[in-house]
Amino acid sequence: AQTVTQSQPEMSVQEAETVTLSCTYDTSESDYYLFWYKQPPSRQMILVIRQEAYKQQNATENRFSVNFQKAAKSFSLKISDSQLGDAAMYFCAYRSALPETSGSRLTFGEGTQLTVNP
Amino acid sequence: DTGVSQDPRHKITKRGQNVTFRCDPISEHNRLYWYRQTLGQGPEFLTYFQNEAQLEKSRLLSDRFSAERPKGSFSTLEIQRTEQGDSAMYLCASSQTGQRQYFGPGTRLTVT
Numbered sequence: 001a002q003t004v005t006q007s008q009p010e011m012s013v014q015e016a017e018t019v020t021l022s023c024t025y026d027t028s029e030s031d032y033y034l035f036w037y038k039q040p041p042s043r044q045m046i047l048v049i050r051q052e053a054y055k056q057q058n059a060t061e062n063r064f065s066v067n068f069q070k071a072a073k074s075f076s077l078k079i080s081d082s083q084l085g086d087a088a089m090y091f092c093a094y095r096s097a098l099p100e101t102s103g104s105r106l107t108f109g110e111g112t113q114l115t116v117n118p
Numbered sequence: 119d120t121g122v123s124q125d126p127r128h129k130i131t132k133r134g135q136n137v138t139f140r141c142d143p144i145s146e147h148n149r150l151y152w153y154r155q156t157l158g159q160g161p162e163f164l165t166y167f168q169n170e171a172q173l174e175k176s177r178l179l180s181d182r183f184s185a186e187r188p189k190g191s192f193s194t195l196e197i198q199r200t201e202q203g204d205s206a207m208y209l210c211a212s213s214q215t216g217q218r219q220y221f222g223p224g225t226r227l228t229v230t
Contacts, residue, residue, distance in 0.1 A: 037221075042223070043224050044224070045161070046221075047218055047219075104151070104166050105151070105166065106161070106219060107163070108161050108162070110159060110160050111160050
């Protein structure tokens with residue numbers, strides 16, 4: 001079974017600064033997807049960024065980028081120029097790329113609560 | 119695209135009562151997922167449907183839990199004989215096959 005671990009229950013950053021959230025995972029599969037989701041206080045989960053394991057290039061979405069280290073099974077999220085609206089719970093998630101019946105579930109980490117200080 | 123909706127948003131029930139939640143996915147999405155999230159934890163997978171077929175169930179889904187998606191559109195999740203340990207946020211998500219999952223706002227269940 002796959003597991004996802006986020007070792008930082010809480011992080012804080014000053015507005016306009018950069019922060020990195022850590023995630024490690026365990027899997028025996030070679031093909032999979034990794035995600036970062038954001039859950040603001042309103043509780044609706046929003047996809048921030050996605051990485052395909054077969055791609056060596058790290059994904060980037062505006063101020064959000066990842067550092068994907070496949071051999072180390074590490075997937076960190078970097079938020080640049082942090083904004084007050086970035087304050088939320090962030091979850092790292094894994095999804096297998098195996099064929100249909102076993103490839104759909106998301107496995108989440110425990111989450112990191114990010115505070116952005118003005 | 120009106121997003122995934124869930125009803126009710128909050129439910130308070132007494133232990134031993136039955137509750138039913140509804141999820142309306144994004145209309146063209148063929149897959150629908152249920153997750154449970156307890157306070158301070160990440161969501162845990164419960165079950166998912168492709169169209170009306172329930173293709174996978176987690177061991178978390180005890181026999182007190184049942185989910186349906188009768189016409190491949192909306193889904194219901196029923197919990198019978200609720201227990202205090204069932205108190206959680208129940209999240210629904212939908213997707214096209216192999217595509218990203220879009221989450222609803224969740225139903226918060228409190229069992230007293």
